[in-house]
Amino acid sequence: MDQIIQVAVLGIGLGGVFALMGSGLSLVFGVMRIVNLAHPSLIIGGAYIAYWGFKLYGIDPLIMLPVCAVILAVTGILFYKVFFERDAKSATYSEMTVLLTFAIAMIVEGALGAAFSNTQRVTSPVYATDAFFIGDVFIPKGQLYAGIVSIVIIGLLAAFLKYSRLGYAIRATTQNREAAALLGVNVNMVGLMSFAIGIGLAGAAGALTSFVFSFFPAKHWEWVAVLMSLVVMGGMGSILGTVIAAFSLSIVAAFVGTWIGSTWSTMTFFLALFLVLLFRPQGLFGEKPELV
């Protein structure tokens, strides 16, 4: 029984980190229809900021988190203005963004490599390799703290979307961009702010992942498929769906890894992606695509 609880705890811990990593990706797609393959590379950017804050000044990555989020949000505004705003009304916008963000991911990877070298990094606050022990069950402090902070941030985001004026506009734009525009919503500004928030979430996720996983500029390729599977399973654009997918798949993967084998734990995410696309392509909480 202890072993079952232990594996579930480890799955929940991993799911908390993935939830935040995937939330920004989901928000940006929901509002902007941008399939942002560069999202994981920007998470790495946030991780580097947290790393150097810790390395040079001894600032805990949890304290650095707002700094990472703001720097990445500003970066998101610049990226949006330079790369995305011009073609936002294109009929093939989503398709174009796949190629565009793929290119951006490579540029970000190259820039990070040039700036910080390709050496692997990880921040090492004391709690990163420590754990609470309850009987024979341990709860890794690093994942616990990262998971709690993730849930708090996602909760704040949900409250912001539900209760703020901008949040109303973002939700309206997510549901129907044309209708929102007709009702007076400045959809371009909403798109810009959503993109900034989404990339800001990547920065926050970077601060958390900096002590949960080691990283280097090319590491984002290992995350992009996992994050895409979470977002697709949750329903493209549904943050709640992404969070539920992150926790459920991480828990399933933990059990698969323990009782079937580590090789199959990563496969869990891709198998889920395959099954979702086969039987429920709109995901858990996504809208069914309209037939033309």
Place this chain on the structure above:
Amino acid sequence: MQARLLTAVVTAVAVATPALAQDVLRIGASLPLTGNFSVSGEKHEQGYSLCVDLINETGGLIDRPVELLVSDNRSDNATAISQYERFINVNGVEAVFGTFSSRLTFPVASILSRNGFVHPVPAGGALRIYTQGYEGIYYMQPNAAEYVGSSLRDLIADRVDEADRPTSVAVVWADDFFANAVAAGLLGQQVMDPADGSLVADLAPGYLVEAGLEIQMEERWPEEGFNDWLNLANSIKNSGAELIVGLTASAEEASQLTRALQTVRADPKMVYLSQGTQAEYYESVGNASNGVLVHTSWHPNAPFEGVLGGEAFSNADFIAAFAAKYGFDPDEDSAIPFAVCQAMAQAITATGTTDNSVMDEWLSARTLEDPVRTILGRFAWDERGLPIGKPFLMAQWQNDGELNFVYPLDEFPGTADLVYPKNGWE
């Protein structure tokens, strides 16, 4: 008159330009500067570049300046292949340096063999690479990956009291060309030729069984995208194994595994990893590294005497030159490619040509009495291209950040005492 003079000058320049261009001796290297192997790829570039710079400072090779062409293969097999083909057919390189990793080396070896190029391999230890019958391939580490485990077996036999030796082992490894090869030797598996399925080597019963160890756990994780380190470490802990063998494909994975073992408070007597000599490994795990054993081909304290530019160039010289150029100390991933460059430089200098068939003949004729001399020691190869008479060094992290070599005992002076059993995770 002026027009005739101008024509003469232009003609002379036109004639001289190809001659000058031809005078540069170009050497090509396709390296994984981005992608999964970028950490090691960047260090390989540093090792190659330093060596070429030092050669040029002493007048080049056979009185010609050397130009190093490096391309980023993004850790991708197909890109590495096309880049070597481009080096040969478009850039006109006269020699090549090998790439990093068994996975990239395996397909590249075929291309270089077909083009008749000498292929010095810095990192590509899988035995299957050397059983394909390729001419001109030379491995620049002590032995094929399948045989690495013999050093662990011998270390346990020679350095740990019989009554206190570990009795059980958990073996976990990356589903990677190199790590699979090391695991095959440790676990006594059969190595098959991927081309025709024929038996390359039967490694039974395996070095772990030979060391008297009972195998409590075998687990492999996927080469890419694996994040569930704590779960894996928890399974290792629950196995109760006294020896943990972690065959990682990179120092990054070694860091992840070590940190996870520390977090779950696994308590083995001994931990052996296939990667982890790098400075960033220690930076990532700190003093949790104390007692961790890692096999290595190079060590800063090894008193190897090599040759560069026709003059003696020791391991200590390499460390000093590297620190002067880059501002930090080298590790194995820069030292090995430096030795590759030394070997090729000696072949070109000794033969006085860049004719690869002549260089191949010279390299294959090396013996332990008349070897290639590098900062990794002496090299002579068998007919497969694997070094003869070279043991791996076993190093151990000790005393909060010192990487001391602890085995073999009689290779050279300075072998440190073995820290055993490992005293927890600090």
